[in-house]
Amino acid sequence: METKNNWKAWLYLAPMLLLMSVFTFYPLINAFIISFYKGFRPLQNSIEGFTLLGNYLLILRNPLFWNAMKNTFVIAFISVPVSIFLSLAIAVGLKSIPKLNKFFQTIFFLPYVTNSIAVGMAFAVMFHKNYGLINAILERLGFAGRIDWIGGTSSWWTQMVALLIFTVWESLAFKILVFTSGMQNIDKQYYDAAKIDSASKWTVFRRITVPLLSPIILYISITSMIGALKAYNSVIGLFGIKLGNPSNSMITIVAFVYKYRAELASPGYYSYAAASAIILFIITVVFSLIQGVVSKKRVHY
C-alpha cells in the first residue's frame, strides 16, 4: 500500500467524522468535562466549582461500583467466548448439512425481530422456580430439588448463570449470520484437500475454518466484548430495575450509570453518571487495544 493518501483518506472519513464530532465526540468531551464539575445541576446549568478527582473517588469508594465491575467482567469473559464458540459450531453445522439450511438460517435470525419485552417475559418464565421449563427438564433428568434461578431466594450464582444464558441467546443471531456468510467464502478446495488427507472434523475446524475466518472472529470478539462490557438491557429484561435479588446484586457498570443519569434536578448526580461512563470508556479502550495487539499475530488477511 502506498503512503501518500493522507488528505484523501481524511476526505473519505469526513462525512463520518463530521457527524460524529457533533453527536458523539462533542457529547463525549462534554461528559468528560462534566465529570470534573462539583455540584452540577443540568436544569439550572449551574455548578459549585470544579473537582479533579472528587466524582471519580466517590465512585471508586462506592461498593456498588465494584459489584458492578465484578458482574460486568464475569459477563464479558464468559458470555463472549461461549457465544463465539457456539455460533461457530452452529455455522459449521449449518454448512455441513445437505438440506434445510435455509430453514434453520431463518429460524436463527428470528431473535433479531422478536420484541425485547417478549423475550424478557419468556426467559423469566423459563427460569421460574416452580413452573419454569428449565426446572421441569432438570427434574425429568433426575435432579431433585427445584432451583430458584432468578426469584426471591436465588443466589448470585444461579442469577449469573441465567443472565449468561440470556446474554448468549441474545447475541447468537448476529454472530451466526456473520459466521455463516463468512464461511461461504472459504474455498471448497481447502475442505476437499482436507477430505483427501482424511483429516478429522475437529482438525478441519481448527486448521482451516478458524484461521480463514480469523478477521471476522476478531471483529466479532472485539465488538461483542464491547457489547458485553455495556451489558444492561439483558439485566433489565431478566431482573427489572431492581437488578437482581437482593437488590443490585446483578448491577453492571452501565446500570450504575443509569442510576444517576436521569436525576437532572439534583446536584452532582449527572457528574457521577458522566464519570462512571468515562471509567467504562477507559476500561474498554484498554481491552480493545490488548485484543488488537494480541490478535495482530493471529489474524490472517
Add this chain to the structure above:
Amino acid sequence: MSDVFVINEKAYRAKKILSNVASYAFLTLVAVIILVPFYWMLLTSLKSQLLMEEIPPLLWLKPSQWQLSNYSSLFALVQSGPRAGSPLFPFFTYLRNTVVVSIITTAGTTITTILAAYAFARLNFKGRDVVFAILLGTMMVPGEIFILTNFLTIAKLGLYTWDQTYGQVLIAMTVPFMTSVFYTFYLRQTFKQIPNELYYAAKVDGTSDFGYLLRVMIPVASPTIVTIIILNSMGAWSAYVWPAMVTMKDEYRLVSNGLRGAFTDTGSGRTDFGQQMAAATLVTVPLLILFFTFRKQIMRGVSRSGIKG
C-alpha cells in the same frame, strides 16, 4: 483394491450419515431454544388479560381460548369524543414513521460507513490506527450519557419547536444516527479480505481510488453491505428513548414508543400484555417480510468474486 475402496466408501457414508444426524439434532435443539421467546410473543398476543394473570402461565392455548380481539382492537376506532373515528392505536402512522426514519438513517449510515471503511481498509494514512481506536472507543460509552448534550444540540439547531414539522422531526431522529462504528468495523474486515492485487491492477488501468471503490469494492462486498443495510434498518424498530425525547407530537413517534405506553391501564397501572404483544407481533411482520425478501442476499456471504480464502 476395489474392495478396500468400497469398504472405505461404506464406512465413509455411514460416518457421514451419523455426523449429519448429529448436526441436525444439534441445530434442531438450538432452533427450539431460539424459537421459545418468539413462540412466547405469539402465545401472549393471543391471551386475554385473564389468562395472562394465570399462575402457572399457560404454555399453550386451545384455539377456542385465542383472544383475537387483541389484534382486531388495534385497528379499532375511537367511538366517541373529539377523536371519534381516528384509530385507537395509530399503528399505521407509527409504522410509516418508522419506515421513513429507517430508510433515511440506513441510507446515511451506509454511505458514511462505506467511505470510512474504505479509508480504514485500503488507504494508508498517518494516525489511522489511532483514529480507528478512538472510533472503537466511542462504541464503549453508553449512549445514554449523550442524550442530554445531543438534545441541547437538536434544540439549538431549531429542530425541537412547538410547531415542529415532520421534516424537522425526521432530521432530529435520523442525523445523529447516520454513522456506525460497528458496521464500519465490519465492512473494513470484509474490505481487507479483497486481495491487494485487484487494487494494483485497477491502478495500472488508471482507475481512481473512488472509481475502484465504486466499481470493485462495493460490488465485491455487496453481500456484507446488504447485511449492514438490513441489520441497520432494524434499529428504528427498537429505538425508543431518543424518538420520545425529540418529538413534540404523538403522531411523529415510532413503533416502539407506541408499544410501550399505549397498553397500560390508566387506573391500575397494569399493562395489557396481550394487546401489547399483538402490536409487537404485527410490528415484527414487516421485518420478517424484509428478511425473507432479501434472505438470499444476506446469506450469500462474501464469496462471489475475487475474494481470497
Add this chain to the structure above:
Amino acid sequence: MKKLLLLLVSVILTFSIIGCVEIVTTTTEEEWTTEATTTTNTTTQFTGSTTEGTGTTTDALTTTTTTRPVVYGDLPDEEVEITFWHIYGSGKTALLDQIIAEFEGMFPNVTITSTSQSDYNTLREKIQLGITVGMVPTLALGYPDHFANYIDAGAAYSLDPLISSDIVYEITDSASSIFGETVTTSLDLTDFVPSYLAENNQYTGHHYYSVPYSKSTETMAVNVDVLKAHITEIRALGITISDNGYLSHEVPLTLNQLNQLNAIMVSSLVDGAGDPITDIANNKCAYLVNYDSSGNMFINMSRELGAPYTNTSGDILVDNAATLSMLNYIDMMFENRTMVLPIVWDQSYGSTNFIYGDVCMSVGSTAGVNYNIPANNLPADLAKLKFGAFATDFVPVPQAVTANNQAVTVYAGTTPYSFTGNLSAVQQGPNIGIFKAASSAERIYAWLFIKYLTNTDNTARWAMDTGYLPARLSAYTSEVPIQLTGTFSTTYNDFLQISLDFWAADGNPGWNEADERWDFLYKSMVANIARYQNEYYQYDPAFAAGSNSAGSATARVEAGYCLENIITGAYSPATALQAMKSQLTW
C-alpha cells in the same frame, strides 16, 4: 427578519396581556404570592398597554377600596393554545378527551393539545430536558417529587395568585357554551381532602404548585368465605364480624389482631420444596396478609409505628433504633406467615394469589380493585381456586393503634415490640400543575381547565370511571347524576350507597343478576373505605436528591427493596437497613 418581527410583536402582545390581567389584581408575580390587596400601580401599567384587547378593563380601575368588592375582568380573547402532557395511552383517554372538548366549547378561543408521554419517567425526563431549553408544556401531570424537581429548577408556577384572585370574568363570546355566565380563577380549597392539599403545598414557602388530580389509597381485600368459616373463633377474639363474614368497614383491624388471627386462619402446611401452602380442608391460607407494594408497606408501617423515615427537608432518617425494631418486627411477621409480599410468588401483585386462596387478605391500591374479585377473574382451570369463587370484601388497612400518638406494644407471635403509634394510610396518585414559561393568558386558561377538570362533577365522574378517588369532598354529596354506562347513571352519593346497601343486607341485597349495581359494587366499596381513611391519610414527603442523599422517589424504591431483601432471607433486618442506607446517603 419576518420571524424576528413576529417574535417582537408577540412579546409586546404578551406583555400587554400581562398588564391587562394584572391591572385588576395587583402588581408583579413575586408579590402575588402574598395576599393580593392593593392596586397601587395600576394606572402606569394600564397606560403602557395599548394593544387590542386591553381597552375593556376600565371598570377595573375603580377598585381601590380595601373591602373586597366584586372585581370584573375580561379573559384574554386571542387564540390560546395550551399544551397538556400526561401519560394516558391512546384508547385510554376517552373521558379526558371529552372533558377537553367540553372545555373548548366553553372557551372557543382556546385549543388544548393533550399529548401522552407514555410513562412517568419519560414525562419527567422530557420536562426536565425541556426546562434546559425553555420548552415545557403549559401544564402537566406529575408526582410530588417531580414538582419538587421543577420547583428547584425555577420552572414551576405558584398557583397561589390564581387561587386567591377576586376577579370575576364575564363570558362575552357568543360562541361559548356558557355565554353570559361568569367564571373565576379563585378556588375554594376547603372543598379538598386536607391531606391532598398538604401534599400539594408541602414545598418551601407552602405555595401551591399543583392541585390533586387522580388520587388513590390502599384498602385491604378480604376473603369473606374463609372468615365466615372461623366466625366463632374470630368473635372470641373480640373482633366484630357479621353472620356472613363481613368485618367492620370503619374500624380497622389492628396489627395485634392480625397476629391473633394468624393462629386461626394461617396454615402450617408446606409443600415438597418447603414453601407454605394453603390448608383447604381447615380453611387456612398459606399466608394471612399480602402487601402489594413493598415500598408502601415500609413507609406506612414506619408512620404507624412512629419510626422516622424521611422529612420534608429531604433528610433520610432511617438509621435509628425504632426503624430497626420495626424491621425486626416485620421480619418476625414474615417468618410466621402473618405478612407476605408478592415477591415470594415471583409476582408484582398479590391479587392472583389472593384469588387462588394462597393468602386470605391483600392490601392494594383502590385503582386495582377488580383484580381481587375471583368471579371476575376466573382462571381457565377452576381447580386453581382453592376456595372457589369466594366473596371479596374490602376493609381499611390494618393499624397499630386507634388514635394518634399512643404508646403501643405489637406482638409477632409472642415477641413484643414497643412503639409510639399513629394512624396512617397512604395516599398516592398524580397531581396537576402549571409551568412558569407559559404566558399569562395560557396560565389563566390552563388554570381554568384544571379547575374544570377537578370540579365536583368531573372529579366524581373520573373517580367512578377509573377507580380513583374524588379529590373534592363535595363530590361525596354531589346530587348531579352522571351517566356511567348507556343505561346507568348515578350521583356519587348513590354510587357510595351501592356498597352501603350491600353491607347493610350482609351481602344479600336481593338485586337481580342484571342489576347494574353489581358492576359498581367493588369500586363503591373501596370508595367508602377510602372515605373512612380520609382522616388519617399521610403523604410521603417529596424532595429532590441533595448533594449527598437521594431523592424521595429513590428512597421509596429502596424502602421496598429493603423489605423484599428481608422476606427472601437474603439479608437480616440490620443488614437490609444498612444496604438501604448506603444507597440513600453517602
